[in-house]
Amino acid sequence: MKIARSKHFSQILLLLILLIMGVVLSFLSPYFLSWNNFYNILDQTSVDIILAMGMVFVIASGGIDLSIGSVLAYSGIMMAFAMKAGMAIPVAVALGISAGTVIGLCSGFLISCLRLNPLVTTLGFMSVARGLALILTKSSPIFGFPNAFKFLGSGRVGPVNVPILVALAIAVISFILLNKTKWGYYTLALGGNEEALRRAGVATHRYRASLYVFCALMAAIAGMITVARLNSADPLAGWMVETDAIAAVVLGGTSLSGGRGSILGAVLACLVLGMLDNGLILMAIPAYYQKLFCGLIIIIALVATELRNRKEHRNFV
Amino acid sequence: MGEKKKQPFLSVKDLKKSFGRVEALRGADLEVYPGETLAIVGDNGAGKTTLIKTLSGVISPDSGEIMIEGRAYQELNPRQALDLGISTVYQDLSLVNCRDIATNIFLGREPVRHKIFVDKRKMAAEAEEFLRQLDIKIPEIGVEAGQLSGGQRQGVAIARAIKFGGKLLIFDEPTAAMGVQESAAVLNLIRKLGQKGYAVILISHNMYEVFQLAKRVSVMRQGKVVATVSTGDVTPHDVVALITGAGEIAADIFS
Numbered sequence: 001m002k003i004a005r006s007k008h009f010s011q012i013l014l015l016l017i018l019l020i021m022g023v024v025l026s027f028l029s030p031y032f033l034s035w036n037n038f039y040n041i042l043d044q045t046s047v048d049i050i051l052a053m054g055m056v057f058v059i060a061s062g063g064i065d066l067s068i069g070s071v072l073a074y075s076g077i078m079m080a081f082a083m084k085a086g087m088a089i090p091v092a093v094a095l096g097i098s099a100g101t102v103i104g105l106c107s108g109f110l111i112s113c114l115r116l117n118p119l120v121t122t123l124g125f126m127s128v129a130r131g132l133a134l135i136l137t138k139s140s141p142i143f144g145f146p147n148a149f150k151f152l153g154s155g156r157v158g159p160v161n162v163p164i165l166v167a168l169a170i171a172v173i174s175f176i177l178l179n180k181t182k183w184g185y186y187t188l189a190l191g192g193n194e195e196a197l198r199r200a201g202v203a204t205h206r207y208r209a210s211l212y213v214f215c216a217l218m219a220a221i222a223g224m225i226t227v228a229r230l231n232s233a234d235p236l237a238g239w240m241v242e243t244d245a246i247a248a249v250v251l252g253g254t255s256l257s258g259g260r261g262s263i264l265g266a267v268l269a270c271l272v273l274g275m276l277d278n279g280l281i282l283m284a285i286p287a288y289y290q291k292l293f294c295g296l297i298i299i300i301a302l303v304a305t306e307l308r309n310r311k312e313h314r315n316f317v
Numbered sequence: 318m319g320e321k322k323k324q325p326f327l328s329v330k331d332l333k334k335s336f337g338r339v340e341a342l343r344g345a346d347l348e349v350y351p352g353e354t355l356a357i358v359g360d361n362g363a364g365k366t367t368l369i370k371t372l373s374g375v376i377s378p379d380s381g382e383i384m385i386e387g388r389a390y391q392e393l394n395p396r397q398a399l400d401l402g403i404s405t406v407y408q409d410l411s412l413v414n415c416r417d418i419a420t421n422i423f424l425g426r427e428p429v430r431h432k433i434f435v436d437k438r439k440m441a442a443e444a445e446e447f448l449r450q451l452d453i454k455i456p457e458i459g460v461e462a463g464q465l466s467g468g469q470r471q472g473v474a475i476a477r478a479i480k481f482g483g484k485l486l487i488f489d490e491p492t493a494a495m496g497v498q499e500s501a502a503v504l505n506l507i508r509k510l511g512q513k514g515y516a517v518i519l520i521s522h523n524m525y526e527v528f529q530l531a532k533r534v535s536v537m538r539q540g541k542v543v544a545t546v547s548t549g550d551v552t553p554h555d556v557v558a559l560i561t562g563a564g565e566i567a568a569d570i571f572s
Binding site: 176180181182185188189191192193195196197198199200201202203255259260 | 373375394395396399400405407411412413414415416420424425426427429433434435437477
């Protein structure tokens with residue numbers, strides 16, 4: 001009972017699932033239990049982790065962002081065009097990341113200042129960014145980038161791939177931001193009781209807008225890594241990654257109704273989903289099952305949140 | 318009457334506010350003197366909550382003037398009101414349920430180390446000490462606000478209101494939906510704050526509370542302050558008559 005009531009219940013459970021899945025998959029597939037395969041899972045998961053970090057903040061504030069997959073593709077394409085136009089790599093990267101972040105700024109502004117529904121607003125921007133990506137590329141991928149840029153996706157620092165290092169750094173920074181800074185405190189307060197925060201004299205709309213900017217920034221960084229890794233900027237990159245990110249975030253113990261968020265939980269959940277993906281591939285089961293699983297997680301989490309809210313409401317009244 | 322020659326801490330002139338077609342305030346006037354406890358009474362929908370929400374900057378009035386310590390304002394925002402020394406404990410207990418007590422008390426004014434890191438330990442220690450000083454009993458400082466009883470939540474909300482040195486404390490029906498013992502504790506706390514020199518505005522439906530705590534009572538009806546009387550000069554019956562409007566009829570007959 002003590003564990004069940006603990007604040008870290010979700011995280012402990014995820015760690016157990018991770019271990020059990022590891023053991024089961026080791027028996028089911030002879031290829032699973034190897035350092036190379038684990039390394040592979042980590043590498044594949046790094047982009048999901050980066051995306052999930054942005055999503056933790058948005059969901060913990062009581063919002064949601066459906067546009068991350070499109071922002072990922074759009075940023076990657078802007079970066080690719082800039083490099084093809086002969087710009088220096090840092091300039092091209094900065095340009096691509098800014099382009100994606102601007103979309104977050106737009107949705108953040110509309111959601112916080114005009115109080116639009118985040119689900120529908122980001123759904124709109126999801127279509128806008130994807131449309132831009134397809135129009136600009138005439139729907140065909142852009143190939144071939146300088147080696148120095150490809151280093152960001154497949155290079156190594158010592159024994160570790162760059163994407164893993166970037167994901168780790170972002171996870172650590174996100175943990176500090178959420179748990180130790182005013183920005184994180186206000187993110188959780190926005191999700192818990194926005195009016196209380198406003199009455200405490202905080203400019204809530206600025207904080208709410210900044211969350212979508214942060215989330216888009218994460219998606220843009222994920223876009224950079226995706227392009228660098230595949231050596232190709234695909235307008236269809238990041239298709240449906242938002243479901244994986246949302247599933248990972250809620251599986252990690254972040255409340256869909258806002259007010260609670262867990263960075264560690266989201267990272268563990270990304271690893272669980274990554275391992276599931278990997279296990280399905282090794283057992284030659286179509287990876288589409290992973291999508292099915294993500295969708296079910298989101299629906300179950302939604303039902304659980306709703307039931308808990310109803311119970312709390314009953315207790316309070 | 319010598320007291321009243323002092324400059325009021327806050328005075329409100331001809332304040333108006335409409336929500337669509339509903340005129341919540343139709344030219345309200347109010348004066349609060351430093352250190353006094355003033356009660357505002359009135360029927361549901363008389364405009365009490367709208368009036369105090371304009372004072373705390375949560376809503377902005379359509380017209381009228383708010384004077385605080387001699388300076389005039391057309392409207393206030395929540396941060397301005399707090400900085401001018403007006404702290405409000407709302408009826409709908411604005412605590413963040415999923416955050417702990419210390420975080421709630423320091424909400425919006427968290428102490429930081431190295432300019433970025435919220436100093437959790439300092440918050441917990443100071444909040445605990447402060448609650449002890451106020452004699453507000455809570456189970457543990459790390460408990461989430463959502464797990465507290467109504468009285469404990471009110472205590473935390475009051476602690477937050479006065480933590481950062483307000484001059485005027487506004488209580489909007491502080492004992493609504495509270496048990497006898499809990500409301501006695503909250504009233505006791507408000508009395509102590511009055512004795513400490515805070516100006517207090519108490520909104521209440523309970524005449525017993527009003528006559529216990531307040532020196533003066535302002536009565537609101539249909540968006541206006543229709544009378545301000547001294548609790549020493551009238552009976553609770555008189556005040557009820559003023560609230561319902563029966564008082565005016567009575568006054569007409571006798572005059």
